[in-house]
Amino acid sequence: MEPIAKSYEPKEVERKWYDYWEREHLFRADPTSSKPAYAIVIPPPNVTGTLHMGHALNNTLQDILCRFKRMTGFNVLWQPGTDHAGIATQNVVEKDLAARGTDRHAVGREAFIERVWEWRSKYGGLILNQLKRLGCSCDWSRERFTMDEGLSRAVKEVFVRLYEEGLVYRGDYIINWCPRCHTALADLEVEHHEKESRLYHIRYPFESGAGHLVVATTRPETLLGDTAVAVNPEDARYAALGDRNVLLPVLNKPIPIIFDTYVDTEFGTGALKITPAHDPNDFEIGNTHQLERVKVIDENGMMNEMAGPYQGMDRFECREKIVQDLETLNLLEKIEPYQNAIGHCYRCKTMIEPLLSKQWFVRTAPLAQKAGEAVKSGKTRIYPANWEGVYFEWMDNIRDWCVSRQIWWGHRIPAWYCRACGEVHVAKQALQACTRCGDEDLIQETDVLDTWFSSALWPFSTLGWPDETAELKTFYPTAALVTGFDILFFWVARMMMMGIHFMGEIPFRDVYIHALVRDAEGKKMSKSKGNVIDPLEVMDQYGTDAFRFTLAALAAQGRDIKLSEDRILGYRHFVNKLWNAARFALMNMDTAGTEPAAAPPATLADRWILTRVAAVSEAVRQAIDTYQFNEAADLCYQFVWHEVCDWYLEMAKRHLYGKDPLHKQATAATIQTVLEASLKLLHPFMPFVTEEIWQRMPNTEGSIMTAPFPGAADFPSDDAALTEMDILMGVITGIRNIRGEMNIPPSKNVSVVVDASQKTHREILNRNMDPVRVLAKVDQASVGERVPKPDGSATVVFEQISVHVLLKGLIDFAEEKKRIKKGIQKLEKEWGTAGKKLANHGFLQKAPPEIVREVREKAETLSARLSKMKENLSLLEEIDA
RNA sequence: AGGCGGGUAGCUCAGUGGGAGAGCAUCGGCCUUACAAGCCGGGGGUCACGGGUUCAAAUCCCGUUCCGCCUACCA
Numbered sequence: 001m002e003p004i005a006k007s008y009e010p011k012e013v014e015r016k017w018y019d020y021w022e023r024e025h026l027f028r029a030d031p032t033s034s035k036p037a038y039a040i041v042i043p044p045p046n047v048t049g050t051l052h053m054g055h056a057l058n059n060t061l062q063d064i065l066c067r068f069k070r071m072t073g074f075n076v077l078w079q080p081g082t083d084h085a086g087i088a089t090q091n092v093v094e095k096d097l098a099a100r101g102t103d104r105h106a107v108g109r110e111a112f113i114e115r116v117w118e119w120r121s122k123y124g125g126l127i128l129n130q131l132k133r134l135g136c137s138c139d140w141s142r143e144r145f146t147m148d149e150g151l152s153r154a155v156k157e158v159f160v161r162l163y164e165e166g167l168v169y170r171g172d173y174i175i176n177w178c179p180r181c182h183t184a185l186a187d188l189e190v191e192h193h194e195k196e197s198r199l200y201h202i203r204y205p206f207e208s209g210a211g212h213l214v215v216a217t218t219r220p221e222t223l224l225g226d227t228a229v230a231v232n233p234e235d236a237r238y239a240a241l242g243d244r245n246v247l248l249p250v251l252n253k254p255i256p257i258i259f260d261t262y263v264d265t266e267f268g269t270g271a272l273k274i275t276p277a278h279d280p281n282d283f284e285i286g287n288t289h290q291l292e293r294v295k296v297i298d299e300n301g302m303m304n305e306m307a308g309p310y311q312g313m314d315r316f317e318c319r320e321k322i323v324q325d326l327e328t329l330n331l332l333e334k335i336e337p338y339q340n341a342i343g344h345c346y347r348c349k350t351m352i353e354p355l356l357s358k359q360w361f362v363r364t365a366p367l368a369q370k371a372g373e374a375v376k377s378g379k380t381r382i383y384p385a386n387w388e389g390v391y392f393e394w395m396d397n398i399r400d401w402c403v404s405r406q407i408w409w410g411h412r413i414p415a416w417y418c419r420a421c422g423e424v425h426v427a428k429q430a431l432q433a434c435t436r437c438g439d440e441d442l443i444q445e446t447d448v449l450d451t452w453f454s455s456a457l458w459p460f461s462t463l464g465w466p467d468e469t470a471e472l473k474t475f476y477p478t479a480a481l482v483t484g485f486d487i488l489f490f491w492v493a494r495m496m497m498m499g500i501h502f503m504g505e506i507p508f509r510d511v512y513i514h515a516l517v518r519d520a521e522g523k524k525m526s527k528s529k530g531n532v533i534d535p536l537e538v539m540d541q542y543g544t545d546a547f548r549f550t551l552a553a554l555a556a557q558g559r560d561i562k563l564s565e566d567r568i569l570g571y572r573h574f575v576n577k578l579w580n581a582a583r584f585a586l587m588n589m590d591t592a593g594t595e596p597a598a599a600p601p602a603t604l605a606d607r608w609i610l611t612r613v614a615a616v617s618e619a620v621r622q623a624i625d626t627y628q629f630n631e632a633a634d635l636c637y638q639f640v641w642h643e644v645c646d647w648y649l650e651m652a653k654r655h656l657y658g659k660d661p662l663h664k665q666a667t668a669a670t671i672q673t674v675l676e677a678s679l680k681l682l683h684p685f686m687p688f689v690t691e692e693i694w695q696r697m698p699n700t701e702g703s704i705m706t707a708p709f710p711g712a713a714d715f716p717s718d719d720a721a722l723t724e725m726d727i728l729m730g731v732i733t734g735i736r737n738i739r740g741e742m743n744i745p746p747s748k749n750v751s752v753v754v755d756a757s758q759k760t761h762r763e764i765l766n767r768n769m770d771p772v773r774v775l776a777k778v779d780q781a782s783v784g785e786r787v788p789k790p791d792g793s794a795t796v797v798f799e800q801i802s803v804h805v806l807l808k809g810l811i812d813f814a815e816e817k818k819r820i821k822k823g824i825q826k827l828e829k830e831w832g833t834a835g836k837k838l839a840n841h842g843f844l845q846k847a848p849p850e851i852v853r854e855v856r857e858k859a860e861t862l863s864a865r866l867s868k869m870k871e872n873l874s875l876l877e878e879i880d881a
Numbered sequence: 882a883g884g885c886g887g888g889u890a891g892c893u894c895a896g897u898g899g900g901a902g903a904g905c906a907u908c909g910g911c912c913u914u915a916c917a918a919g920c921c922g923g924g925g926g927u928c929a930c931g932g933g934u935u936c937a938a939a940u941c942c943c944g945u946u947c948c949g950c951c952u953a954c955c956a
Contacts, residue, residue, distance in 0.1 A: 004915095006915085006916075007916080007918070008918095192952090192953080199956080215956085216956065217956060218956065219956085262954095262955095263955090263956085264955050264956080266955085267955045267956065268955080268956060271956095272955085272956055273956075274956095279954080279956080280954050281954045281955085281956080282954095282956085283954095284954080340955090340956090341953080354954095386885070386886080387885095389884080389885075390884080390885070390951075390952085393884075393952075394952080397952090397953095485950095485951085486951095489952095516950090518949095553894095553895095553904085554893085554894080556894075556895065556896095558886070558887090559886075559887070559894085559895095560886090560887090560949085560950085561894095562893065562894085563893095564892085564893060564905090566892080566893075566904085566905050566906085567893070567894090567904070567905075569905085569918085570904055570905060570918095571904090572918070573916095573918045573919090574918090575918090576916070576918050576919090577915095577916065577918080577919085579915090579916080580915040580916035580918090580919085581915065581916080582915085583915050583916075584915030584916080585915080586915090587915070588915090630894090630895070631895085634895075634903075634904095637903090637904090638903080645915085645916090646920085649915080650920095657914095733922090736921060736922065737921095737922065737923085738922095739910090739921080739922075740909075740910065740921060740922030740923070741909090741922075741923075743909075743910065744910085745910070745911070746910075746911050746913060746920085746921070747911085747913080777913090830900080833900090834900090837899085837936080837937075840936055840937085841936080842935090842936030842937085843899095843936040843937065844936080845936070846935085846936045846937090847899075847936060847937070848899085851899055851937090854899080854900090855899080855900095858900075
């Protein structure tokens with residue numbers, strides 16, 4: 001292996017180790033393993049997709065979980081794959097056709113679908129390769145696609161079974177129609193945007209006699225399809241109307257006035273025009289009153305033959321014209337500005353047209369009830385828990401799911417119609433003949449299923465269902481699902497419903513909902529806003545490990561992530577820090593040898609760092625297990641940088657550079673232990689750099705991926721070392737503080753006199769004066785009891801220890817007095833609050849005893865420190881005087 | 882309209898009953914043989930505002946305000 005470079009260069013390293021992991025089959029799951037199973041199914045990215053920040057975060061978190069679980073002894077399956085993304089993919093290929101001057105209708109259905117498959121085989125793997133760059137440890141040998149043979153079989157099976165159970169039906173309903181995509185959309189696929197709009201007050205003349213009824217509407221063009229006007233039976237204004245008719249303006253068609261409590265007397269004029277074929281509420285009212293349904297707008301958003309003189313006009317054009325005509329007829333009372341939320345297609349942003357149409361639906365209520373219960377009972381837990389409320393809200397108010405789509409790319413609905421008798425057959429395969437009339441002329445339904453129908457089966461369809469496979473047995477239910485909240489309803493809720501219904505068991509035990517990645521201003525990243533940060537560019541610039549670590553460190557629960565490049569830069573520095581720590585360690589292991597020393601590590605630093613690594617390992621395990629990725633990342637960061645590098649390695653240098661071979665070896669062995677542990681702790685976050693270093697280390701075997709994750713039991717813990725080290729750090733920091741404030745250059749050594757009133761403190765310091773000398777740049781040092789403050793010294797007080805730094809000729813008395821006064825002020829404030837508490841009877845009586853004891857001890861320490869500092873101050877003042 | 886989340890240092894954010902923290906930025910000192918992508922030290926906060934509960938509140942409750950998001954069939 002080539003000599004270790006001064007700074008970490010991610011590019012080649014990343015490719016090298018990813019290839020190695022794949023070559024060694026380290027991502028492979030084993031359905032026959034005796035280890036406990038841990039499975040995650042990937043939220044399948046669209047085949048049309050390219051990696052964006054959302055994917056990067058989502059998959060980084062999953063990879064952290066998978067790598068962590070492998071290292072803690074689980075048989076891990078991370079199931080990868082892609083989604084066929086019906087409308088999105090069809091749009092892409094259609095755009096391509098348009099560029100060639102043709103369209104799908106000219107090409108024909110079969111040839112078109114063939115083209116989509118071609119497109120998919122050419123570009124569909126793009127995002128998966130990008131996931132590999134991110135380091136994702138998916139079991140690629142099990143890659144699935146929602147349209148592949150096995151999954152298509154599962155889709156058919158589910159559809160047919162639901163139909164047989166009466167949970168799938170076909171019927172005439174108002175659906176959301178996208179006139180551009182030419183398909184029905186589920187309620188969820190409609191985005192509502194607040195729009196400046198107008199409320200038109202239109203006069204509907206009475207059929208008989210004079211006068212009119214004024215109706216308020218935002219959509220005057222739909223009046224052509226009105227089949228009634230409704231008022232509230234409680235509304236005194238209209239009580240006398242009886243069963244009169246009004247005349248539909250322009251068309252002069254008589255329509256009845258009906259009474260329905262749905263009508264809000266407060267809104268508009270209290271009279272509501274009813275258009276059952278073009279409004280979901282009107283449709284419902286039309287049903288109860290058995291009104292005729294008159295469709296006046298067609299699938300292209302154009303007025304049809306029922307629209308009389310307006311036939312052939314676009315719906316918006318018609319609106320303008322009809323308003324003009326109403327004005328001419330003196331039937332327009334007024335126009336008010338109005339704001340309302342209007343539905344748009346989530347794919348193409350075209351305004352939705354509610355349209356009466358024959359569609360396939362899934363009856364969701366019975367499925368939703370069980371899916372709700374599974375979370376209520378805690379069988380599936382949602383993290384963070386506040387999403388449970390959102391989940392319940394949706395499950396409790398669920399409406400039937402319109403699953404048919406009038407597009408070509410997708411699972412064609414397995415239903416056949418008999419041309420002769422009209423019988424509908426739902427079956428897994430085409431029938432030879434109609435079972436009712438025996439006719440052989442059967443035609444298959446042309447609609448396909450909503451993309452989310454197949455995604456809803458993902459946790460079991462990918463494992464081989466409906467066959468009873470070893471995979472299903474081992475990995476279902478899966479352990480965790482990691483996803484963004486934006487698809488909580490689209491996907492998570494539906495997987496719950498389908499999983500429980502068909503597997504008889506929840507699809508996953510935990511659902512972890514992570515944040516959305518926004519730009520540095522907190523705006524949603526979008527191409528149109530131009531504020532998109534491309535994860536691939538970030539990886540190029542900063543390295544994948546730094547990027548992944550940033551995402552993890554920012555992934556606090558319950559808050560969106562504002563991604564700023566500063567943070568990524570900061571964590572790149574951390575990667576480099578780790579790299580250099582390893583470089584240092586490796587250089588010294590070379591010279592010290594790597595066999596564990598004969599004598600156990602005896603220095604305070606060794607005992608301390610091993611105790612710390614034990615505690616940190618445990619804390620990191622806990623944090624990852626509870627999805628606190630930011631906590632885990634931060635623990636690693638603080639530990640590696642500020643404990644291992646800043647303190648331990650600095651203290652270890654003395655032995656490494658010293659002449660005692662035994663100490664040298666013991667220290668090298670501890671460094672090896674601590675470095676190995678650090679690498680393993682960081683591996684789930686930074687897979688590449690940790691593997692690179694791991695492979696360079698002596699005495700490591702195989703990949704770090706298969707190394708056991710550190711735990712508390714792996715290291716000797718020694719609580720005394722923690723308190724001793726606290727003392728030592730306090731003294732060193734104190735001296736450094738004085739040096740800094742007094743502007744003593746690092747090249748200049750100082751002498752110190754330590755006055756410690758406690759015997760244990762004196763012992764600790766006497767045993768560890770060498771590290772103090774090195775780390776605080778001290779030449780002469782002595783420790784004593786009740787040592788008088790030397791002339792020309794600056795003093796820092798820590799616990800009950802005074803450290804006098806001799807600064808003959810260097811000291812600026814005014815500065816020193818200022819410094820001490822500042823310190824006294826700070827302490828007095830703290831002492832004040834502690835004293836207040838202790839003077840409070842309520843506190844002494846009601847606070848837990850250990851808290852009271854803590855405060856009391858603190859007050860004592862503070863007061864001892866304070867008196868020492870004041871003593872110092874008065875000494876200084878004497879000298880000054 | 883309803884619901885949810887947020888307001889903590891200049892910036893980005895942790896912290897959810899007992900010591901206000903991190904990273905970046907900033908200021909001062911350092912080319913100390915792992916690392917200047919570094920080392921040492923300093924400064925900086927009325928924890929949005931008002932009330933309440935509690936011995937004790939950034940943390941729990943109520944209200945106000947600002948920001949963001951989600952859901953919704955008042956035309």
